[in-house]
Amino acid sequence: MARVSALFHSFLLVSSLLLASQTLVSSRKLEKKPSLVPGLSWNYYFIECLNLEGIVKGHLEKAFKTDKGLAPGILRLFFHDCFSNGCDASILLNADDGQDEKSHPANIGIRPEALQVIEDIRSRIYLQCLPVVSCADILVLAARESVRQLGGPSFDVPLGRKDSFTFDLDGPDNLPPSFFRTDELLDLFAERDFDATELVALSGAHTYGRSHCLSLANRTTESDPPIDPDFKNKLLATCPTLDSDNTVDLDVRTPATFDNMYYINLLNRQGVFTSDQDLASHPQTKEIVNTYASNQKEFFKAFQDAFVKVSQIDVITSRQGKGEIRKKCFTPNKKSMVSVEGAVEEVVQLAETI
Structure with a gap:
């Protein structure tokens, strides 16, 4: 009798888990999440x-x-x-x-x-x-x-x-180098089925972290895309040569926080990479930069959707019978x-x- 009771309780537990799982899935469908592979x-x-x-x-x-x-x-x-x-x-x-x-x-x-x-x-x-x-x-x-x-x-x-x-x-x-201009980035991301909005949102990942001097090629020697003179002098002070072992913050305002300050930096011509700064002036991306600079909530929503999309690129699943x-x-x-x-x-x- 005790064994029957234990089996019954186990059945109830599994049933409860499955019901909770189905409820979880149903609630998530209502949130209009990105489609899944x-x-x-x-x-x-x-x-x-x-x-x-x-x-x-x-x-x-x-x-x-x-x-x-x-x-x-x-x-x-x-x-x-x-x-x-x-x-x-x-x-x-x-x-x-x-x-x-x-x-x-x-x-x-x-x-x-x-x-x-x-x-x-x-x-x-x-x-x-x-x-x-x-x-x-x-x-x-x-x-x-x-x-x-x-x-x-x-x-x-x-x-x-x-x-x-x-x-x-x-x-x-397939990875975009830091010296790419926006036209090159748009072409590269389009090959992966990402549009201009998603490109700009994903570039916002540079709102924190650091970069080695080697990645600053063109940024300290050219004025196109534009660069703030004081910011350029700071970069040169940290990276007198590209082979320097020093590193620079990708976000001069909040280098250890994930926020929308990256886009405000671009509007102030303080983007560390050529690939970043060029987004603020290209006709297909400049308005998106302005939007994310003024509305962090819009940036967060676009970033999380683009993140999920990136996370599904060429995945291997059990349905394919490999991996x-x-x-x-x-x-x-x-x-x-x-x-x-x-x-x-x-x-x-x-x-x-x-």
């Missing part, structure tokens, strides 16, 4: 890892208290992974000879700490949920938190991505399954460090 969903891990977002949030809250610069580093990692080869965590993979995506010139400056924090989160997730969450999904969640926790919008992201088996050394060629859930974010799984003893050993070792 087949295979992704807003509550993909609702049963397998209910506290997933709490784990990511909690770990990054601690990390950002120590190093706020980690947030823009993670957001850059997200964009460089997704816009390059699709959101498949290929940028996390290490090659034995060092020739991986991170070695590409477009990825110079990727912070090792940003890479490591994704693996650290993966370890903590597996402690509670075992290997059911992909590194690609962890990166997307971490990037969203990197926006939200530093003052940006709070929004949901769809999940259900699989990790790639390998990387593409030519993929980073995997990596046991370690930096390496693909071996052909043979990881032993139960090995998995338990990792959990025990991690538990001892927490």
Whole structure:
């Protein structure tokens, strides 16, 4: 009789979870969220890892208290992974000879700490949920938190991505360099089905973070696009040469906050990159810059929708019958399954460090 009662209570619990899941989906449909790629969903891990977002949030809250610069580093990692080869965590993979995506010139400056924090989160997730969450999904969640926790919008992201088996050394060629003019950016983003509004919104990611002097090519030597003289002198003082190891804030007003000050900087001719400043004068983008400079709410809404769209570029899902859930974010799984003893050993070792 006791066994029958236990089974009945288990049935009620599962039924309640499924009902809650359906209610969650229904409520989210009413919010008019961006459309999803087949295979992704807003509550993909609702049963397998209910506290997933709490784990990511909690770990990054601690990390950002120590190093706020980690947030823009993670957001850059997200964009460089997704816009390059699709959101498949290929940028996390290490090659034995060092020739991986991170070695590409477009990825110079990727912070090792940003890479490591994704693996650290993966370890903590597996402690509670075992290997059911992909590194690609962890990166997307971490990037969203990197926006939200530093003052940006709070929004949901769809999940259900699989990790790639390998990387593409030519993929980073798709990433826009800092010296591009707006016409070139519009063409590049159009190839990924992004319009001018989305381009300007995504460029707002430069509202925090820092850049190495090498990325300032043209900005300190040319007057087109225009540059504020005092701002130019400050850049030259920090970066007397392009090979200097110094770095500059991408936002001179609020360098550690995700807000709309980036656009106000552009209106004051204080954009660090040529690709940024040119947006303020190009006929297809200048009014969008003005809108976001005067209305942070409009910027936040456009950014979160564009973020979700980026997060779905060329994703691998279970519907395609390829991809995997990596046991370690930096390496693909071996052909043979990881032993139960090995998995338990990792959990025990991690538990001892927490």
